[in-house]
Amino acid sequence: MSILNETYTLPGGIEIPKLGLGTWFIDDDQAADAVRAAVEIGYRNIDTAQAYGNERGVGEGVRASGVSREDLFVSTKLAAEVKDYDGAVAAIDESLSTMGLDYIDLFLIHAPQPWEDFRNGDYADGNAQAWKALEEAHQAGKIRAIGVSNFLQSDLDSLLETATVTPHVNQLLVHAGNTPSELLSYCESKGILVEAYSPIAxxxxxDNPDVKTMAEAYGVTVPQLCIRYTIQLGTVSLPKTANPDHMRSNAEVDFTISDEDMGALRGLHDQDYGESAAFPVYSGK
Structure with a gap:
């Protein structure tokens, strides 16, 4: 059975494929072709965000994919700067309109703080207001599942003080070299599924020599090892690419990493992102 056919189950019985296509840094005019290619290969989970600026193209690709809408799982994210109820309501409707879709499978709050103030400031009230808008859109059937992204335990605890729906998902930076084990365990304890973005760091x-050596021992590429690692952690893996060859390769992860090697990858600390270190990328930092 291909990983492309494997799913996790969210509350309400909604199935989410374990492997998805990330579309960060895919231009809007290239997104439709990327989505169509991914769906043709067998991908059924497509992830975008308002901040990516490619929702229009992603929606076009979904509509033109030749696959029934109900067989695709489409996610987007509320811009991190939207921290008020009315703004969130408007932004949700705008995403539906921009994508040309009747509903979105998963809608996330992109970050607990605006990117310009990432990991600073108290935006608990703003998150509560945005979450209320998501809860109402979920209740209305515009969204099938709701969640958050980049939320730490403290952010989740604040949100849960007023939430009537526990987030179904928390999308986090998770990869070999950056495994937030305590946060993963906390999310699991709350029934929150974690999605791993940038699983290839x-x-x-x-270029990590230890990871390259391990991948060679399994007869796989480093990206394949890293994607398999995040899936064995129990997360949804969201590697981003517009290259159909990479999409195919990323889905060839039907092997099992040993417990010993999983432990080694969990203990690895490699967070030198080189030219990719400007995070969050939307802040202009």
């Missing part, structure tokens, strides 16, 4: 882990 923005590409920078390709």
């Amino acid at each position: 923005h590409g920078e882990i390709l």
